[in-house]
Amino acid sequence: MHKLLFFIIPLITPYAMAETLDVFFGTSGNESKGIYYSTFDTASGKLSGAKIVAEIGSPGWITMDPDKEYLYAAGTLNEACVAAYKIGENGKLTFLSSANTEDGRSAHTAVHPSKKFLITAQYGGGSVSVFPIKSDGSVGKRSQHIEHNGGSGVVPSRQEAPHPHWTGFSPDGRFAFIPDLGLDQIVIYKVDEAKGTLSEHSVAQSVPGGGPRHMRFSIDGKYIFLLNELTLSVTTFSYNARAGKTARKTTTPALSDEAKSHQEFNSSSEILVHHNGKFVYSANRGDDTVTLYWANPISGHLTVKAVENVRGAFPRNINLDPSGNWLLAGGQHSNTVNVFAINQKSGELKHQTGNVINIPQPICILFR
Template sequence: MRSRRLTVAVGFSLFAATLGQAATSAVFFGTTTPRGGTSQGIYQGQFDSDSGKLTNIALAAELSNPGFVAKHPTLDILYSTGAIDGQAVVAAYKIDRDADGSWLTPVGHQEIGDGGAAHLSTDRSGKVLMSAQYGGGSVAVFPLADDGTIQPRSDLQKHSGGSGVVDRRQDKPHAHWVGTSPDNRFVFVPDLGLDRVVIYRLDAENAKLTPHGEGVCPPGGGPRHMKFSPDGDKAYVLNELALSVTVFDYDAKAGTMAPVQTIETLSEETKAKETFNSAAEIRVHPSGKFVYTSNRGHDSISAFRVDDESGKLSAIEVEPIRGGWPRNFNLDPSGSYLLAAGRDSNTVTVFAIDSESGELTYTRNMAVVPTPICVEFASH
């Protein structure tokens, strides 16, 4: 495994490391593994929140197309989408740590049974794993054992219909993300094909979902990913096709969401200068003060300020990622840095986050990671 360690291209940092013990976090990268490409599976690195440097990039586990990875909420277990022996699966890995970084040991997998997953996550108690199938237009549920291993699929909910607004993209369901409400009572599945966020009631003990309702997104928006505000009062849904964010008021008791604002991530004038654009990922700063989204094609991060009273968004800036095709990005555990994955440039670039303004500053730290499309922190 050590022989596969990659050379890390790191520029001169604008931030000097503080004295003493560095605040390091393990970070894992889901990738795409095209034929003839350089990626062999899931990669890992170490991120120093004191200096803002990403180092020790290495192959952590071989797997075909591990496009999205997610850590168990309490155990040192990492889950991944992917394919094994030609079958679409969700796979589990034990995280082993040493002085050089973190390494993955396979601890089982389960077939999805409805095509490949675009996204996966656990519920907040760590009792179930859920996956969203873009091609299948479905969400699958898998019970998790006490040690975090994945049990056979217990539920599969198929979506139906299609908004038909955008030709060839919205003629049928395309489930794109799955996650729970802050209180773990409900599951949310943005469906790009339906222009809806499909809501389910979660029975974590029995690993079952019950249809509950929908959140309505703008026609032709194409909802892709979503995140809750830290206080749970707002849900922010990223619309891939329209390159916009819809802000929802969330009623935690009823499990319902009502739209209150939609704001563009790129201006029409900016989009007109590109041959292709689509929105990809959305993250909320731990402080709740800022929201960030990524724009493929324009290859940038859009930053927004959250109004203290209304929770609505206003634009701060649009920052280029210094790479190509940011399908995913993430914020480090300290909330001080943003790591942007450039799939087409085989890079992960590091930006400092101003805690007062939310603005991003490129630190000139850049690591080589083959075709990265997911960034997941797994702190010590």
């Protein structure tokens, strides 16, 4: 009996639960027609050819509600807006409603865990907005508008004014987090779930000239990993969930100075935390690579372990499939999406030759 178990156990791998997933792509540029759709085979890592499922101008960021019934896109329908869609079979998107942002195009949007409202960040407008979500998934007219003020000025060409770049919530939904590239800060708001409103709470100060872009919580919620676009680095903050306060700990460069010297332009674009909590990934535009870090579970400190070429140009977005076995990288300037297998012990990436699809300027990858 013991010998039989010995031979059966090795066969139980992450691939045993293989399935076909819906994948949506936000796009930009003159060749883009809107939101594209593909399917992803978690056993083979194969993407199907992409097709258009919703026509909307430059849907730069797309997201879903927690139950994955509705998709929300920050794009343009005559004017800059947030559009709501019902997700159907085979990636079909049924338009429900749209609401004008009234302050320029949104760089990012996130749905609150309660599904009662979503928030947006307007990079050019320097503002954050709240939109109610109705019971049928449609989005209502803007209900709150908050303007950020100032600018760190450390990098004059990029930090002359506030530039909110990402939106998200604490794991318990009590606080909203807005990394602001222009302020070198994460602006933290207290959430009133019943009213669907935000109120000023605290600020997390990043490194001078870092240019905060995106952030992620550690799996246990004790740390925040903040991606600094301008310095290509990740700053780790400890997080007090009860108080909604942070403390800056360490900053880890994504690339060596020697690697950055090969390109005239370099900037960070996206950061991800693997489901096992051990691996963190960030994408580097210009160098066109993905950096792998190992996260110390005690201190939250990150250590660079590998840098992998994305086999595409200008990786604006990367994402992990729900199984944690695969990473997808979108090349904005190469119009490609490449697939990488993840080594579950080391976190290292292996490019899947032949698993490449073409999409016009893919800048957001969303698994359902």
